[in-house]
Amino acid sequence: MSVKAPVRTHHAAQLIQCPPARKPKPTDPCVMVIFGASGDLTKRLVIPALYNLSRTRALPEKFALIGVARTPETSESWRDYLYDTLKSYVGNPVTDFDIDHIDEAAWQRLAEKMSYIQGDLTKPELYEALRGSLQDAEKEHGTNGNAIFYLAVADRLFGTVVDHLGEAKLTNQNENQDGKQRFWRRVVVEKPFGHSLDSAGALNTQILRTLHEDQIFRIDHFLGKDTVQSIMAFRFGNGLFEPIWNRDRIDHVQITAAETVGVEQRGAFYEVTGALRDMIPNHVFSLLSMVAMEPPTGFDARAIRSKKADVLAAMPAVEPACAARGQYGAGNVLDKKVKSYRQEPHVATDSNVETYVAMKLEVDNWRWAGVPFYVRTGKHLSNRKTEIAICFKQAPYTAFQYTPVDALRPNWLVLRIAPDEGISLQFEVKRRGPVVDLAAVKMDFHYNDWFPKEPNVGYETLLYDVMIGDPTLFMRDDMVEHGWRIVQPVLDAWAAKKADFPNYDSGSDGPMAADELLRRDGGRAWRPVGLGSECAKP
Numbered sequence: 001m002s003v004k005a006p007v008r009t010h011h012a013a014q015l016i017q018c019p020p021a022r023k024p025k026p027t028d029p030c031v032m033v034i035f036g037a038s039g040d041l042t043k044r045l046v047i048p049a050l051y052n053l054s055r056t057r058a059l060p061e062k063f064a065l066i067g068v069a070r071t072p073e074t075s076e077s078w079r080d081y082l083y084d085t086l087k088s089y090v091g092n093p094v095t096d097f098d099i100d101h102i103d104e105a106a107w108q109r110l111a112e113k114m115s116y117i118q119g120d121l122t123k124p125e126l127y128e129a130l131r132g133s134l135q136d137a138e139k140e141h142g143t144n145g146n147a148i149f150y151l152a153v154a155d156r157l158f159g160t161v162v163d164h165l166g167e168a169k170l171t172n173q174n175e176n177q178d179g180k181q182r183f184w185r186r187v188v189v190e191k192p193f194g195h196s197l198d199s200a201g202a203l204n205t206q207i208l209r210t211l212h213e214d215q216i217f218r219i220d221h222f223l224g225k226d227t228v229q230s231i232m233a234f235r236f237g238n239g240l241f242e243p244i245w246n247r248d249r250i251d252h253v254q255i256t257a258a259e260t261v262g263v264e265q266r267g268a269f270y271e272v273t274g275a276l277r278d279m280i281p282n283h284v285f286s287l288l289s290m291v292a293m294e295p296p297t298g299f300d301a302r303a304i305r306s307k308k309a310d311v312l313a314a315m316p317a318v319e320p321a322c323a324a325r326g327q328y329g330a331g332n333v334l335d336k337k338v339k340s341y342r343q344e345p346h347v348a349t350d351s352n353v354e355t356y357v358a359m360k361l362e363v364d365n366w367r368w369a370g371v372p373f374y375v376r377t378g379k380h381l382s383n384r385k386t387e388i389a390i391c392f393k394q395a396p397y398t399a400f401q402y403t404p405v406d407a408l409r410p411n412w413l414v415l416r417i418a419p420d421e422g423i424s425l426q427f428e429v430k431r432r433g434p435v436v437d438l439a440a441v442k443m444d445f446h447y448n449d450w451f452p453k454e455p456n457v458g459y460e461t462l463l464y465d466v467m468i469g470d471p472t473l474f475m476r477d478d479m480v481e482h483g484w485r486i487v488q489p490v491l492d493a494w495a496a497k498k499a500d501f502p503n504y505d506s507g508s509d510g511p512m513a514a515d516e517l518l519r520r521d522g523g524r525a526w527r528p529v530g531l532g533s534e535c536a537k538p
């Protein structure tokens, strides 16, 4: 039985004078081409996000959507298939896309702009057909030559598609005599961007032969989450926190991306990817660089991405001894019996692929020298939780009789990214009563109490940003390569040595090796994945 949380009575509008939220900037007319139109990403994330943009009127009036894949479909059957898929999410949420009905008018506005091309993206003739469709879109929908090519295909095809687009001159932008752009061409590249430092470098070189860096949008959907973007607002929109945001007051940082889901139908993808490649150099490093970056001089893409790239550049490559890996065995997740990873579809019965990874990372600069960043991510864990927890140093001295300083709990500031979005601060107070006895309590901000929640898959903001040409929330070439550089020694060491898997039960908090990683650093411990609260009520 699900229990509804009590409705909280305080509301932002009653308490704090805020100007109304600003309206988003109008987008240019454009056409979006999805390569991989019959795939999982398209139906689960891209189409729900476009539908949401249509619902909130954030899509341009002059818009067209062209799907490309080999599966035989007509434009009509592709639309119907996607409508039926969308309908199947009603009352059956995908990620945070939790809808109780479809807004038919919003769907209709999108559907009437959708068409499909059947073809093989490794063949030049597809791109000739695409040229015709782009011209049709311009005539029928007034898209003005602007186009987004979304690569929702396996990463081994990213370079191929960009090469073909270039050869067909479909990525050429048009400039006036005065150098002003008349129409733009942009390419969205999915993750994983490469599989190693070398392959990421080679892919960057390949696509940069055709595209300018400012035409490339390397997507990382964590950056589309409101709570991730809010890290910068929290740090740089308040005078309170930045003075203590450094090695003087912070003991260590823990970043957790814990999932209850297993690999589900993605066994084939996961067998060549694993938890480290899937989550660390992209999502987890995006969170880490938001926490560790220096204040930018402005909120434009150049300023923000440079500060984030500086963090990654200051991180030394991880020693294999500072990493732990795990693979789930059978067990119970959220009271449901589940299989081991090796029994999942399309997974080898002796697979050496990790479904869990923990690492100790460092940022070698003035602000962070000596402050460890412990990160972990895994599947089939006890609870779904993505958070950044900052552990402050203990008070240097305690004046309280009978309370030695080492009995004081540290202050924790926790930025909760998902699913219970918010921020909490744990600190010590005196218990009621005649005895001076200390206890840890929390101040807790929940996003939902202040801002009504919209069903959202995380791609909405990112797609909108591509349409307005704002790359702030996308990875730059150097950021991607630093990500791989940092984890490469671990990838190499793990490939060279078979692990003793499975080594954690489904429904647990991960393998013991991950606990050891912290324990040996002066007896530190991970925050529990399952409990959600590090300070039990007294």
Ligand SMILES: NC(=O)C1=CN([C@@H]2O[C@H](COP(=O)(O)OP(=O)(O)OC[C@H]3O[C@@H](n4cnc5c(N)ncnc54)[C@H](OP(=O)(O)O)[C@@H]3O)[C@@H](O)[C@H]2O)C=CC1
Residues within 6 Å of the ligand: 035, 036, 037, 038, 039, 040, 041, 042, 044, 068, 069, 070, 071, 119, 120, 121, 122, 151, 152, 153, 154, 155, 190, 191, 192
């Ligand atoms: N699914 C997810 O949750 C996530 C996926 N991603 C990334 O998104 C990308 C797509 O993943 P996903 O949708 O899961 O993969 P799928 O395997 O489900 O889809 C792949 C798509 O590529 C098309 N395709 C493959 N080969 C060709 C070809 N030669 N010509 C034309 N089309 C082709 C397939 O269509 P057809 O067979 O009809 O040709 C299909 O539409 C990957 O890079 C993945 O890493 C990133 C984050 C999450």
Ligand SMILES: O=C1O[C@H](COP(=O)(O)O)[C@@H](O)[C@H](O)[C@H]1O
Residues within 6 Å of the ligand: 095, 259, 278, 386, 418, 458
């Ligand atoms: O990119 C990926 O992310 C998801 C986790 O994202 P979330 O928004 O659901 O937290 C992960 O399950 C998947 O394996 C990975 O490819």
